[in-house]
Amino acid sequence: MEELKEALSAQAQDLGANLFGVADLTADTQWIRENYGDLCASFPRAISVAIFFPREIIQEQAIGPTRSYSYFYSAINRQLDLIGFRLSNMLQQKGFRSYPVPTSDYRQSRLAPGLQEQVASKGPEGLEKISTELMGMFSHRFAASHAGLGWIGKSCHLINPEVGPRLRLTTILTDAPLLPDQPLANRCGSCTRCRDACPVHAIQGVPFSPGDAPSVRFDKETCDHFLEEMASVFGKHTCAKCLAACPWGSK
Numbered sequence: 001m002e003e004l005k006e007a008l009s010a011q012a013q014d015l016g017a018n019l020f021g022v023a024d025l026t027a028d029t030q031w032i033r034e035n036y037g038d039l040c041a042s043f044p045r046a047i048s049v050a051i052f053f054p055r056e057i058i059q060e061q062a063i064g065p066t067r068s069y070s071y072f073y074s075a076i077n078r079q080l081d082l083i084g085f086r087l088s089n090m091l092q093q094k095g096f097r098s099y100p101v102p103t104s105d106y107r108q109s110r111l112a113p114g115l116q117e118q119v120a121s122k123g124p125e126g127l128e129k130i131s132t133e134l135m136g137m138f139s140h141r142f143a144a145s146h147a148g149l150g151w152i153g154k155s156c157h158l159i160n161p162e163v164g165p166r167l168r169l170t171t172i173l174t175d176a177p178l179l180p181d182q183p184l185a186n187r188c189g190s191c192t193r194c195r196d197a198c199p200v201h202a203i204q205g206v207p208f209s210p211g212d213a214p215s216v217r218f219d220k221e222t223c224d225h226f227l228e229e230m231a232s233v234f235g236k237h238t239c240a241k242c243l244a245a246c247p248w249g250s251k
């Protein structure tokens with residue numbers, strides 16, 4: 001299995017990945033089932049892959065916003081999706097189950113069983129529009145922190161010792177029994193720079209603790225509202241001041 005892990009890592013690097021790690025999900029199966037459903041909970045491993053964001057583009061956000069940030073945000077996501085499906089195909093060809101989690105895709109928080117049959121029989125006009133919370137299919141940060149790529153910072157971003165939060169992530173869920181990597185210790189310490197940099201005070205400055213809801217650290221609604229306002233005047237949902245402020249990897 002070491003050989004397969006090395007081949008996957010080499011393929012990811014050939015396609016531009018900077019970091020590669022494997023998370024053992026078996027201790028968190030119940031939590032994953034409750035938050036992301038049975039399909040995600042059926043995989044014992046997650047491969048986590050990161051591409052570094054160009055540092056200068058993130059640092060510009062301290063006085064931004066810039067269109068370069070939005071442009072490379074999308075470009076890096078597309079490259080990560082390419083890596084995700086290439087690694088997933090490799091695993092599948094070796095006889096394993098694998099699921100490349102979309103890099104940036106928000107979906108309804110529950111499945112709609114039987115919906116296709118209902119639409120087919122009644123027609124779309126006859127059905128109420130489904131209204132549920134939008135969320136990612138699986139947490140890339142959860143996978144990355146368990147795979148040893150970094151720790152969850154007070155900003156809720158994944159913080160890597162080399163580049164801080166200046167990276168983007170993707171995840172491939174699999175049942176291949178790859179050797180897992182070890183998580184890193186949290187190194188935020190007494191730092192509160194992300195909290196201090198946030199223009200709308202969405203970050204509370206509370207250290208990550210696995211038992212806490214993310215809302216203890218981060219007011220998502222306030223951040224989202226600010227990004228909507230940015231989009232209305234700038235055309236892009238762009239801020240990232242909390243990324244630029246992090247001392248890890250800032251130079």
Ligand code: SF4
Nearest residue numbers: 198223239240241242
């Ligand atoms: S993206 Fe901007 S508004 Fe949102 S938490 Fe970071 S600094 Fe605050």
Ligand code: SF4
Nearest residue numbers: 153154188191194246
């Ligand atoms: S700015 Fe400081 S507190 Fe915030 S994530 Fe980075 S190291 Fe942690």
